[in-house]
Amino acid sequence: MRSWTARALLCLRQEAARSADTHLLRLEFPGFPGIEFYFKDEAAHPTGSLKHRLARSLYLYALCNGRLSPGQPVVDASSGSTAISEAWFARLLGLPFTAVMPTATAPRKIADVHALGGHCDLVDDPAQVHERAAWHAANGACHLDQFGLAERATDWRGNNNIAESIIGQLACEPHPQPAWIVCGVGTGGTSATIGRYIRYRALETGLCVAEPAGSAFVHGWRTRNRSAIASQPTAVEGIGRPRVEPGFLFEVVDEVIEVADAASVAAMHLLEEQLGRRYGGSSGTNLVACLELAARMRAAGERGSIVSLLCDPGERYDQTLYDPAWLAENGIDPAPAQVALRATLASGEWHPTS
Ligand SMILES: *Cc1c(COP(=O)(O)O)cnc(C)c1O
Numbered sequence: 001m002r003s004w005t006a007r008a009l010l011c012l013r014q015e016a017a018r019s020a021d022t023h024l025l026r027l028e029f030p031g032f033p034g035i036e037f038y039f040k041d042e043a044a045h046p047t048g049s050l051k052h053r054l055a056r057s058l059y060l061y062a063l064c065n066g067r068l069s070p071g072q073p074v075v076d077a078s079s080g081s082t083a084i085s086e087a088w089f090a091r092l093l094g095l096p097f098t099a100v101m102p103t104a105t106a107p108r109k110i111a112d113v114h115a116l117g118g119h120c121d122l123v124d125d126p127a128q129v130h131e132r133a134a135w136h137a138a139n140g141a142c143h144l145d146q147f148g149l150a151e152r153a154t155d156w157r158g159n160n161n162i163a164e165s166i167i168g169q170l171a172c173e174p175h176p177q178p179a180w181i182v183c184g185v186g187t188g189g190t191s192a193t194i195g196r197y198i199r200y201r202a203l204e205t206g207l208c209v210a211e212p213a214g215s216a217f218v219h220g221w222r223t224r225n226r227s228a229i230a231s232q233p234t235a236v237e238g239i240g241r242p243r244v245e246p247g248f249l250f251e252v253v254d255e256v257i258e259v260a261d262a263a264s265v266a267a268m269h270l271l272e273e274q275l276g277r278r279y280g281g282s283s284g285t286n287l288v289a290c291l292e293l294a295a296r297m298r299a300a301g302e303r304g305s306i307v308s309l310l311c312d313p314g315e316r317y318d319q320t321l322y323d324p325a326w327l328a329e330n331g332i333d334p335a336p337a338q339v340a341l342r343a344t345l346a347s348g349e350w351h352p353t354s
Contacts, residue, residue, distance in 0.1 A: 004070040005063055008093050012060055015092060019046060021160065024169040025310075027274055031348030032294050034303035036174060039271075039286075040166055041310045043279060047085040049238075049312035051146075053162060054154070054189055055085035058144040059093065061153035068142045073098065075136035076144040077129035079186070079237045080109030081312050086144055087118030098141065100133045102126040106237060108316045127242050150189030151247035156196040163197030166307055179297060179304035180255075182208045182289045184239030184282045184311070185217045188247030195252025206254040210289030210308075212240030213258040213354075220244040221256050235261045235321065235330055236281035238311060257289040263353035264288060265321055266337035268314070270345070278314020281321050286311075288353060291341065295350035 022044045027037040045052035058076075062068040073096045076086055083099030090097035097118040101110065102125075110120050123132050130147065137143035158164045163181075170176045181198070183190050195207045211218050212234035220228035226244045234240035241248075259267075261281075268284030286308040294306055320326050327334065340351040 005066075005068075008063055008068070009060070011093060012056060012063075012089075015089075016056065019052075021165055021169075024166065024307075025275065029291075029294075029345045029348075031344065031346050032298060035294050035297055036305040037290060037294070038166075038170070038173075038178075038305060038307045039275075039283075039310050040162070040169075040307065042162075043310050043313040045085075047088045048316070049081040049085065050162070050190060050309060051081040051085040052088075054082060054146060054150055054187065055089050055144075057153040057155075058086070058146060058149060059089050061149060062142055062144060068095075071095070073136070073141040074144060075100065075133050075141040076146055077101075077133040078146065079126075080105045080113075080316070081238055082146050082187075083118065083120070084109060084112045084116065087113045087116035091117050098136060100129045100136070102129060106316050106320045108318060109237075112316075146187050146189075147245045147247060149247075150187035151192040151249065154189055154193045156193045157200060161193050161197065162190060162309075163194040166194075167197075167201065167203070170305065170307070173305060175303070175305035177203050178205050178307045179302065180206045180208050180290070180293050180306045182210050182286050182293065182306065182308040184211060184285055185209050185215075185248060186238045186241065186245075188217075188245055188249060190309070191253060192247060192249045195249060199252070207252060208255040208257060208289055208293060209253050210257050210259055210285045212236050212264070212285065213260050215240040215258075216242055216244050217248055218256055218258055220248065221250050221253060224250055235332060236264050236285055237317075238280070238282045239285060255293075257292055259285045259288045260337065260354040262332050262334045263337035263341070265327065265332060266334035266341055266353070268321065269334065269338065270341055271310070272314065275310075278322065279310045280312040280314055280317055282312070283310045288341070291344050292350055295344060295348060298348045
């Protein structure tokens with residue numbers, strides 16, 4: 001057992017050594033002279049999203065806590081991105097993997113889990129995924145438990161976590177201490193790591209969470225109420241959770257910006273124009289919040305840098321957010337938000353997107 005654990009840990013160490021860091025891409029917009037925008041391309045990981053970091057940490061955490069044995073089935077609840085990364089690492093370690101996902105998950109993500117040899121257990125109600133994963137765990141599976149453990153499993157002081165990587169990559173830039181770092185909240189792991197690291201290094205940086213309008217985090221953060229629930233669903237995957245997850249740390253977040261789904265989709269297309277590549281909906285959500293913060297900075301006569309994340313690749317949403325027919329069926333019209341965002345980019349003044 002110990003020798004299997006040692007081999008599994010070596011396997012993860014080798015994988016980490018083979019993997020490169022992700023790029024920090026710089027963007028400039030005409031309306032915002034003196035304000036630099038940076039987007040960390042987390043889609044560049046071997047499994048296509050920021051969940052690659054999390055999946056590696058969760059397997060390490062399970063192994064080092066003695067919760068994972070040779071041949072043991074592995075399970076987790078996921079909206080897709082985590083499942084893909086966890087299935088990839090399960091294959092690397094030779095373990096059977098099951099993802100519990102909402103039936104409405106983008107079909108492409110379900111296909112990706114299958115392609116990696118994982119199983120998908122689909123449940124109709126997104127709020128039921130936790131219960132279903134717990135059922136698998138009660139039947140002998142190792143529950144990686146991204147929602148319960150993301151915030152603990154990541155080494156927030158360093159070890160090239162996402163925050164340390166960003167700050168290192170900004171070293172030679174005009175404003176190496178960003179005015180803002182912007183991210184969404186799914187497990188809460190990314191925002192917790194960044195928020196803690198900002199304090200740890202005593203940076204003059206604000207942490208802004210960009211969330212779908214009416215998410216549980218939005219309501220919970222405003223009222224500091226951990227039993228808050230979402231007041232509306234979202235079509236943006238990976239963020240906008242229906243409930244306050246255990247890893248949501250309210251105290252390290254300085255600002256929360258709500259973004260309508262139509263604006264996230266519009267911004268996702270703007271990112272494609274700027275970067276020549278497609279990214280997912282939550283990357284669009286991030287861009288909208290960056291522009292709102294930049295407009296505030298400009299109005300206050302401030303200069304500085306704003307950093308955010310490109311969370312996953314657009315191909316995963318070919319049949320959903322990138323399909324005009326699907327958007328129409330789901331009542332999402334990105335056109336008005338597109339016009340508003342273009343006006344903001346050009347003028348530097350905030351044009352509301354909804
Ligand atoms: C998980 C996820 C997020 C949010 O990150 P957390 O660290 O889980 O809070 C954002 N976008 C996408 C696509 C994700 O999969």
